[in-house]
Amino acid sequence: MRHKDKRLQLNRFTSWYKATLASMARSVLIYQSIRTTKTKAMAAKPLVEKLITLAKENTLAAKRRAYVILGDHRLVKVLFNDIGPRFAKRTGGYTRVLSLGNRRGDGAQLSILELTEIKKKEIKKHKKEARKEEDRAAEKPSEKPAEEQRPRTDTAVKEERHPAETKKPPKKFLGGIRNIFKKERRDSL
16 A cells, blocks of 8 residues: 655656656756746755765765766766765755746746755856957967958959849739639630
8 A cells, every 4th residue: 555655746657757857857966956846846856865965975886876867977977076075064955945936827836946055157267268268369460461361352253244134023923823813704605
């Protein structure tokens, strides 16, 4: 008998349910915060917490168990090298669900599922540094003078065409339709 064996079914078959939760767990680990319905957030929260607990162990067996759920080696690496050490001092409560209100279209309760310790992304800094390097490379003078890089206009052959020959008269829109709606004459009667 299934006494008190309850789960949030999300109106899905088992495989679809597992895929939904795994996808949401991946998104939470990548973006550190996702916006979803309250029911889905409450269903995905235990899975994310389980993955972070595995990351705190940092053993090969734990990495393999995490890979079964996540299905991505790079994400497992991020989980164990970045997210796991971040929560090393915590004994639980790695995620939180914040209510946003109701969705306008169907009235579903929206919420944010996020990690409690969010690391600010350093991607913007890396992009700015890459742009500065590109600008420095662009400022350096190239070995060839600018005149040689331009295409020569004297070698290119220009063909002169008369505008009357190249332009065709525009077709009338009703020209083809008019033939369809012509009435047949009944001269034969």
